[in-house]
Amino acid sequence: MEESIEAAEEIEKEGKEAEGTEEAVEKEEVPEEEIEEAEEAAEEEEIAEIEEEREVEKEEKKELEEEEIVEERFYTIPLGKAWIYPRKKRAPKAMRIVKSFVRKHMKLRTEAEGEEEAETLVVSNEVNEKIWGRGIEKPPRKIRVRAVKDKEGVVTVLLAEGD
Numbered sequence: 001m002e003e004s005i006e007a008a009e010e011i012e013k014e015g016k017e018a019e020g021t022e023e024a025v026e027k028e029e030v031p032e033e034e035i036e037e038a039e040e041a042a043e044e045e046e047i048a049e050i051e052e053e054r055e056v057e058k059e060e061k062k063e064l065e066e067e068e069i070v071e072e073r074f075y076t077i078p079l080g081k082a083w084i085y086p087r088k089k090r091a092p093k094a095m096r097i098v099k100s101f102v103r104k105h106m107k108l109r110t111e112a113e114g115e116e117e118a119e120t121l122v123v124s125n126e127v128n129e130k131i132w133g134r135g136i137e138k139p140p141r142k143i144r145v146r147a148v149k150d151k152e153g154v155v156t157v158l159l160a161e162g163d
Contacts, residue, residue, distance in 0.1 A: 071149040075159055078142050079131075087137040094131050094139035098123065098157065102147050106155050108142045119153035126159040 013126040041088075099121055108119045131139050143158040 025038055068150040069148055070151055071106070073106070073147050074144070075101070075105060075147060077143050079139055080141055082139050082142075089136075091132050091136045091139045095123070095128070098127065098131070098143065099146070102145070102155060103159050104150060106147050108153075108155060119155065121155050121157070123157045124159065127157055130159055 058129045077098055079094045079097055082090045082097055085093045103110075103121060108121060127143070127145060130143060134140075145162045147155055148158065149155045
């Protein structure tokens with residue numbers, strides 16, 4: 001019996017402590033609203049700073065690309081031959097078709113042709129996502145790309161603007 005009385009007293013103490021914290025929470029509600037407003041303003045400032053940084057990075061990239069571009073061409077690459085292959089091999093075949101098409105039309109040398117360092121071909125992530133966007137079984141029938149050759153002979157395949 002003594003144990004149950006002690007347990008009841010502990011529960012009452014906890015209840016009184018909880019009431020005290022509720023009163024404290026009610027008193028702090030007004031400053032919390034001000035804190036939330038300050039946090040929102042800080043978040044907006046951070047977002048604005050991040051956007052400015054991104055814009056600066058984009059401008060720097062554009063300047064670098066403009067300075068280094070030796071040759072730039074736009075192509076519509078037909079990918080219909082990829083549809084001849086089994087379903088699970090179509091998107092990889094479409095990627096190989098894109099690479100071979102650009103290699104042929106941009107006149108890239110391969111390693112076997114000469115002892116010099118072979119020119120490289122880079123396919124951008126955007127082109128890759130466009131081809132693989134509907135999965136391995138359904139690549140697009142054609143794709144519009146922009147091929148850019150720089151001073152070092154590196155050809156970058158980018159998705160044409162507007163696609």
